[in-house]
Amino acid sequence: xxxxxxxxxxxxxxxxxxxxxxxxxxxxxxxxxxxxxxxxxxxxxxxxxxxxxxxxxxxxxxxxxxxxxxxxxxxxxxxxxxxxxxxxxxxxxxxxxxxxxxxxxxxxxxxxxxxxxxxxxxxxxxxxxxxxxxxxxxxxxxxxxxxxxxxxxxxxxxxxxxxxxxxxxxxxxxxxxxxxxxxxxxxxxxxxxxxxxxxxxxxxxxxxxxxxxxxxxxxxxxxxxxxxxxxxxxxxxxxxxxxxxxxxxxxxxxxxxxxxxxxxxxxxxxxxxxxxxxxxxxxxxxxxxxxxxxxxxxxxxxxxxxxxxxxxxxxxxxxxxxxxxxxxxxxxxx
Numbered sequence: 001x002x003x004x005x006x007x008x009x010x011x012x013x014x015x016x017x018x019x020x021x022x023x024x025x026x027x028x029x030x031x032x033x034x035x036x037x038x039x040x041x042x043x044x045x046x047x048x049x050x051x052x053x054x055x056x057x058x059x060x061x062x063x064x065x066x067x068x069x070x071x072x073x074x075x076x077x078x079x080x081x082x083x084x085x086x087x088x089x090x091x092x093x094x095x096x097x098x099x100x101x102x103x104x105x106x107x108x109x110x111x112x113x114x115x116x117x118x119x120x121x122x123x124x125x126x127x128x129x130x131x132x133x134x135x136x137x138x139x140x141x142x143x144x145x146x147x148x149x150x151x152x153x154x155x156x157x158x159x160x161x162x163x164x165x166x167x168x169x170x171x172x173x174x175x176x177x178x179x180x181x182x183x184x185x186x187x188x189x190x191x192x193x194x195x196x197x198x199x200x201x202x203x204x205x206x207x208x209x210x211x212x213x214x215x216x217x218x219x220x221x222x223x224x225x226x227x228x229x230x231x232x233x234x235x236x237x238x239x240x241x242x243x244x245x246x247x248x249x250x251x252x253x254x255x256x257x258x259x260x261x262x263x264x265x266x267x268x269x270x271x272x273x274x275x276x277x278x279x280x281x282x283x284x285x286x287x288x289x290x291x292x293x294x295x296x297x298x299x300x301x302x303x304x305x306x307x308x309x310x311x312x313x314x315x316x317x318x319x320x321x322x323x324x325x326x327x328x329x330x331x332x333x334x
Contacts, residue, residue, distance in 0.1 A: 027052070029117050031110050034222035043227065043265050044133045047077075050126040051117075053165050057124055060086040061170040064162060065208035066155045069216035071147065071177070074271040075242030075249060076224045077129040078147075080154040081216030083116065083208055084167050085123035092122055093207035098214065103204070106221065113218040116211060125212070126162060127219045128154050132268040139270040148178050156190055163191075171195040173209050175202035231264040239266075244273040259283045 028037060028049060041047045064084040071078055085092060096115050097108070104112070116125060130150060138145035155174060163169050172191065176183050176198050184198035199205065203213040224242060229235045235256055240248025253274065257263060259282050267274055323329075 038226035067213035073242030083211035
């Protein structure tokens with residue numbers, strides 16, 4: 001075997017291994033599958049995963065919980081998660097030890113996530129990792145899309161996705177940081193016939209929301225660890241939790257800013273902490289106004305109007321037949 005054939009065989013073997021690796025992570029059955037799942041992601045777009053729907057969740061009425069992780073950090077995605085299980089099997093969630101993910105240590109969250117995956121014949125889950133790039137671009141658009149709106153869209157799409165996949169959803173419980181009334185009314189319009197409960201601290205009240213919270217939190221932790229910088233290799237990976245008050249995150253933001261390009265896509269440019277650093281450390285940019293050449297035949301719109309004299313303004317103009325035939329008159333009092 002010559003050197004060329006050997007090189008080609010090694011390349012084919014590498015491609016085959018990568019193909020098998022991609023095939024293996026199409027189905028997430030444990031927390032370890034989350035890291036390769038996110039490593040292969042295009043970080044500039046959202047990433048969605050739905051577990052397989054067990055038959056029991058198609059046949060029996062189910063409750064579905066919704067919660068998020070990573071709403072406040074300046075780094076990394078915000079992850080929305082849902083979990084669902086039959087109404088008659090509420091004890092399953094209690095036995096799993098489902099509680100608010102923020103009140104659990106990482107080891108316990110990971111264990112419960114694995115337990116949820118093992119109960120794939122009794123319950124299911126799904127996540128959407130919302131890219132920091134999508135968050136920043138949405139908030140910087142001419143017609144701004146708020147973080148609350150982004151959250152509502154994600155939650156609605158996950159619920160709809162579960163229903164379209166065949167889950168017999170009859171009750172939905174959602175944790176919110178905003179006004180529960182408007183959020184609940186919106187979901188009620190989207191899903192008529194389904195019992196909707198939107199409440200603050202729902203993750204500490206309803207075990208099904210706690211399960212969703214755990215799925216979202218574990219997924220975000222792995223998404224952050226699995227982040228691969230597409231921009232350059234010189235960025236350090238010791239960026240902490242991503243929250244602005246984390247000393248490791250503060251140090252990373254201060255040392256990683258580029259004077260021209262700012263930050264890589266892991267950063268939410270629309271966060272005030274990031275904007276302040278960019279204002280102080282990045283170069284100012286002046287955008288020149290594009291000069292448009294005026295056509296010689298172009299006319300100003302003012303030409304089609306003329307200014308009325310005082311006498312003309314006071315004169316009573318004859319009404320068009322359209323108004324007189326319908327007995328329409330000017331309104332003086334609203």
